[in-house]
Structures are given as C-alpha cells and as structure tokens.
Amino acid sequence: MKELSLNILDIAQNSIRARATNVDIILKEDAETLTITVSDNGCGMKADFLKRVTDPFSTTRTTRKVGLGLPFFKMEAEMTGGSLDITSKSEEEHEDHGTVVTARFFKNHIDYIPLGNIIDTVCTLIHGAEEVDFLFLHEYGERSVMLSTREMREMLGDEVPLSSPEVLAWAREYLTEGYAELYR
Amino acid sequence: MKSLAELSAIREKMKGKIALREGSSDTRIVVGMATCGIAAGARPVLNAFVEEINNAGLVGDVTVTQTGCIGICQYEPVVEIYAPGKEKVTYVKMTPEKAREVVEKHIKNGVVISEYTIGNSKL
Ligand SMILES: Nc1ncnc2c1ncn2[C@@H]1O[C@H](COP(=O)(O)OP(=O)(O)O)[C@@H](O)[C@H]1O
Ligand SMILES: [Mg+2]
Numbered sequence: 488m489k490e491l492s493l494n495i496l497d498i499a500q501n502s503i504r505a506r507a508t509n510v511d512i513i514l515k516e517d518a519e520t521l522t523i524t525v526s527d528n529g530c531g532m533k534a535d536f537l538k539r540v541t542d543p544f545s546t547t548r549t550t551r552k553v554g555l556g557l558p559f560f561k562m563e564a565e566m567t568g569g570s571l572d573i574t575s576k577s578e579e580e581h582e583d584h585g586t587v588v589t590a591r592f593f594k595n596h597i598d599y600i601p602l603g604n605i606i607d608t609v610c611t612l613i614h615g616a617e618e619v620d621f622l623f624l625h626e627y628g629e630r631s632v633m634l635s636t637r638e639m640r641e642m643l644g645d646e647v648p649l650s651s652p653e654v655l656a657w658a659r660e661y662l663t664e665g666y667a668e669l670y671r
Numbered sequence: 672m673k674s675l676a677e678l679s680a681i682r683e684k685m686k687g688k689i690a691l692r693e694g695s696s697d698t699r700i701v702v703g704m705a706t707c708g709i710a711a712g713a714r715p716v717l718n719a720f721v722e723e724i725n726n727a728g729l730v731g732d733v734t735v736t737q738t739g740c741i742g743i744c745q746y747e748p749v750v751e752i753y754a755p756g757k758e759k760v761t762y763v764k765m766t767p768e769k770a771r772e773v774v775e776k777h778i779k780n781g782v783v784i785s786e787y788t789i790g791n792s793k794l
Contacts, residue, residue, distance in 0.1 A: 488709070488710050489710075493709050493710065496704070496709055497706050497710075500709075500739065554706060559706070559710075607715070607718060611717060611737075614721060614737070615704070615737040638675055642675050642676070642678035643678050643679075643681065643682050644682050646685070646686070646689050647682050647685050647689060651681075651730075652724075652730055653681050653684075655721065661673040661674075664672060664673050
C-alpha cells in the first residue's frame, strides 16, 4: 500500500466482514512512533487460525486461501523496526468476542510509509457505516482528533443517513480543522 | 470551529427531503473495496463517485455503495453499475477521472463507455 491510511481502511473492512457492530480506530503518535490499533466486537478468530493469518507462508496454510491484508500491514510495520500483534477471542469460545490489531511504526526509519490521507479513509468508513459504529481517535502528544459515528447518529436522528453528502462534507471539514490543530 | 451541533442543523434542514431521496433511488454504483481494490486505488474512485453524484444533483436517484472482493483482482479498481431493466455494467481499472466520465456519460446520459468495461480491457 502507498499509505498507511489505506491499510487502516483495509483492516477496518475485516472488522466489518466479521460482523462487528463497533470498531475503534485509535492512532497514538509522537515524534518517533505511530501506533495504530483497530479493535472490534466481531466474530473473532480461534487460536489455530490466528497463527496462520499473521504468517501467510506458514505450512499450516492448506485448505483456505489466506489473505494479504494482515501480512501486508505486518510487513510494513516490521520494515520500520516495529511490529504487529493480533489478539482475538472467537464467538464460539467467548462471550466478549472480538479482535484487536495493533501495529507499531518507527516514523524516522527510511522504510516508513506515510500515513497519507487519513481523512479520506475516515470519510470512506463513515460513508459505508450503515450497520456499524466507528470511533476514530488520533492522539498526537497532548492533542487529539476524535470522531464517533454514534455521536453523529445521536445528532442526526434516524432519518438522515451517514452517507448523505451533507454529512460527509461536514465530517471532512470537521476532520480537516481537527488535523490543522493536531499538527499545528 | 466545526462542531457536532451542526449536525442537528443538517437534520433540520433535511427534514422531509430524505424520504423523497430514498424512495426514488434505483441506480446503484458499487465499488469493490477489498485489499486488492484499495491497493489499486478504489478509495479515490469511490470518493469521486460520491462527489460527482452530489454535484450532479442525483443523490436521490443514484446510490453509491461499497462492497468486498468482486473477485477479479487484476482488474481493480472494479465498479459495477446496476440499473433497473438493464444488464449490469462492470467497469475495470477505474480512476477518479474515469469515474467522473462515467457519471457524465453513463449515469446522466445512459451511454455505456464500453472502452472501460471488462470485455474491452487489455491486461
Ligand atoms: N477483525 C477480524 N475479525 C475476525 N476475523 C478476521 C479479522 N481480521 C482478519 N480476520 C480473518 O483473517 C483472514 C485474513 O485477513 P486478511 O489478511 O485481511 O485477508 P482477507 O481479508 O483478504 O481474507 C480473514 O479472511 C478473516 O478470516
Ligand atoms: Mg482483509
């Protein structure tokens, strides 16, 4: 991927496909590091499957074609000297099921891929958020940008969909202002 | 400063209009947003469609939606257009520029741009 924000969009799609109703996307950044956490309350994964998704080249890959989203993300983190961790509780085994994907990046490493257009990613997620709530939070030092579709829905009522152009335009401006402050 | 409170103003402004919008929506533009689609540039394609449909004043008539893997990775970004009584049209290797052209010619004027469809794509 050309931007980490594209990976975030891709990883969030995994949560949607896992039938999550809540997806939290949290970025914690300082001068040297960026930590991206995507957590959901979706169907989760069982331990033996989890081992395989993080390494598509492992020999346990037999029956199922393993995807590229998580391996890409892992590789991009490791290229900077960082890491990727996944913890997951499957719905078969746990009441409080869900998945947490955490990727750590060293920003000053030559192979660090820039975050890119994160506002586009968040707006794309809001556009597709018919059946799921997103919480987006980006902390940079003491400052932060936050947007929650639940809070948006509370203001909008049941009638106005999140995918309305008026709402998306508002979200884009809100985030643009927020980011101007964040990186001030 | 932008605030969440502005959303209730949007809600007020749109009262009554939404029902009209939803009822008549019959053309669907579906953008594939799986890993290969995203890597190939599906995000700006999706946003170009959303923007152009809005600019064209077609929000009630045309919906833009996202889907997972359409299953033809080498052709990504892939966009499918469904319209009542018409066969599905699959556009491949899309860009924001092509998306704007598709809205102008296909969506507004009903002319399929066969050059961009799957049957005509050279790999
Ligand atoms: N958040 C999640 N919840 C449940 N299962 C997941 C989640 N993320 C990934 N998976 C599982 O791991 C597999 C591999 O994910 P990924 O590497 O993104 O490839 P792909 O999405 O193309 O299959 C998915 O198909 C899914 O079965
Ligand atoms: Mg995936």
